[in-house]
Amino acid sequence: MTIQGLHHITLVCSDAQRTVDFYVGVLGLRLVKQTVNFDDPGSYHLYFGNETGSPGSAVTFFEWPRAPKGHPGIGGTHHFALRIADKNGLLKWKRRLTDLGLKVDGPLDRHYFKSIYFNDPDGTIIEIATDGPGWTMDEAADALGLEFRAPPPEMMVNNREEARIKAETWPEAVPAITPDMALRQGMHHITAIGADIQRTQAFFGDLLGMRRVKMTNNFDDPKSAHWYWGVGDGKPGTIITYFERDPQKERRVQMGAGQTHHFALSVPDEATQLEWRAKLVSAGLRVSPVMDRIYFKSIYTNDPDGHIVELATAGPGFAVDETPAELGQHLQLPPWLEDKRTTIAARLKPLILP
DSSP: OOEEEEEEEOOOOOOSSHHHHHIIIIIIEEEEEEEEETTEEEEEEEEEESSOOOOEEEEEEEETTTBOBBBBOTSEEEEEEESSSSHHHHHHHHHHHHHOOOOOEEEEOOOOOEEEEOOOOOOEEEEEEEEEOOGGGGSOOOGGSSSSOOOOGGTTTTTTHHHHHHHHSSSSSSSSOOOOGGTTOEEEEEEEESSSSHHIIIIIISSSOOOOEEEEEEEEEEEEEEEEESSSTTTTEEEEEEOOOTTTTTTTTSSSSEEEEEEEEHHHHHHHHHOOOOOOHTTTOOOOOEEOOOEEEEEEOOTOOOOOEEEEEOSSGGGSEEEEEESSSSSOOOOOGGGGHHHHHHOOOOOOOO
16 A cells, blocks of 8 residues: 555646646646536636646646635645756756746756746746756665755855856757657656644655655755655655744745645555545544546545645546547536536636647
């Protein structure tokens, strides 16, 4: 009974068309499903990802047109990261994004990977992170996460060398996404905010059985713990990380546009999901019934700070109601909403794909 890795992250956007324009037109992800929030069928639920929207690649959005702007905080997500192979690809992304008028922070050397940061149209913080060099930079592979590792001094903020690195960019314009830039490998990690890192370890490490692969401090806030959990050797696509923040100084998350509604971890099948549900209930946690999301089955619980955490099955996948070639091109509804299609579609503004 194991967690396989990340499944998806679901955020809130205020304008579905603007979100499609950004994630497809700017970042090159594929819109793999146009559907509605099954619990609120008057609003869009959009799924972006790789060619098939496989687990770990899916970034999804609820459209809440009148939602106020959200704010990160305890019980919420700070950012999510997409994968890229190496630094050259990272520099190309920096040049492409800055030429499009976006503010880009980085590249930053995070010791275990290099990354850049920017915001989507609703203010969501997005990181693009390289696959390597990996967690064994300062620990043996069989001893990952067992001892605290302080951030290297040369990688801390306000360092002169760091300022030089941040000034780097690709020397030529990048008008199109080249194969080495493609972000369809999926997510690298998701980073959330908690109030007690030991309590977070008890949830992800002890209860969910994920492997702690690094204990360090936030490179930008050295007084704040930053721990990483993953699967196996902690490969990108399996990683959850948490910043520990003082609840006397950090406010709680304010849900709204630009914030994460929930994130999901992947389990292989429905039988395993039921085993997890029984284990979570036995631990005294609030756990939802199994919910049929058509493309996967889901259960929902909360981390110790209240963040919604979903355990979703790896299948059956997004091709159950349209062919792989047609994914994302038409509005799809679950069977129990088909008789309301005309009413639902009339409340949604049709999307134009870039």
